[in-house]
Amino acid sequence: MSKELNFDKSPDGLLPAVIQDAQTGKVLMLGYMNREAYDKTAAEGVVTFFSRSKQRLWTKGETSSNFLRVEQMLVDCDGDTLLIKARPDGPTCHTGADTCFEEVNTGKGQFLNYLQHIIRDRKANPSDKSYTASLFAKGVNKIAQKVGEEAVELVIEAKDDNADLFKGEAADLLFHYLVLLEQKGFDLDDIIAVLQKRHAK
Structure with a gap:
């Protein structure tokens, strides 16, 4: 990545991570990462967040097997937001929907x-x-x-x-x-x- 993330800009050390389907361009979900979650994601190529409700690292798909496999990670101009382009193994939302915004994830143009x-x-x-x-x-x-x-x-x-x-x-x-x-x-x-x-x- 051309720009470094600055986790110190957030009081709790968490930065938003927007997940986008690498093939369709659809926004799949929004999660949060601390430095540890980011490093794990970068090392393993599978999206891992820091769960604010569980207060621990949480790999998307750890129970459903609907993993988000990383294609590219980009940092915004301020260094405080991450865009991850990924390949979803299945529906992203816990409701079973393709995305957490109730959009159908189609169109591989x-x-x-x-x-x-x-x-x-x-x-x-x-x-x-x-x-x-x-x-x-x-x-x-x-x-x-x-x-x-x-x-x-x-x-x-x-x-x-x-x-x-x-x-x-x-x-x-x-x-x-x-x-x-x-x-x-x-x-x-x-x-x-x-x-x-x-x-x-």
Whole structure:
């Protein structure tokens, strides 16, 4: 983390920790951490809070097995709040709801942003073992050709009833489309902006 947490800013040594689903972006819950809970979370990769009601360390999921597995930990600009991006093993709320705010935790669109960064890294740091890097090495014509081939294969599968094959071809098309965007120097947000502009008309 680029900034250190300052537990001394709180009289009881507890700082708020906002838990966000790393894939969907949904806020799952809010808990509190002291230095010990933070260190345990950082070391084990599973979110542990300091429970104000139990007055002890409490690992989320210790009784339900619905653990929160850490993907990233960020500190706010004042050093007194933590944002943890995590992968939930199941419902987060003790009521059985997906989140403690009664929201349904769906929509994994943020993974496309993550995938886009991976593709960008493959272009900037090519490896002989990387399929993505090999596409960039062949240039825009080959990448565009792959997008066309995958689009045709998706259309063919759309005429049948094999859901797994259809989804596989759809994933192939989406991946190669992201590679083409990167090759052309565009971000997925650039395309979304066009859609938003059309929607606003």
